[in-house]
Amino acid sequence: MEEKEIGVVTHYFGKISVGIIELSDALKVGDTVHIKGAHDDFTETVDSMQVEHKSVPAGKVGDLVGIHVSKPVHPNDKVFLVVS
DSSP: OOOEEEEEEEEETTTEEEEEEEEESEEEETTTTEEESSSEEEEEEEEOOOTTTEEOOOOOOOOOEEHHHHHOTTTTEEEEEEEE
8 A cells, every 4th residue: 555645743632533634635435544653553545534623525635634534643743645
């Protein structure tokens, strides 16, 4: 599997298990992401995405998107798109 860096985590909201990612490349619902940092290293399928509290099917360069994550993430964790 190939991976391409597409963003970085800026915030994590623990009560709702949402990570905020600043995108440096496009991301869409259904994509698989690999989140890797000092404390985190896991792969997840993006099942929903929001920009400014509105559901969107995709995010573009520069967007701050919120995605539901199964594990806590931390600021500065790198986000990679898994390309099969």
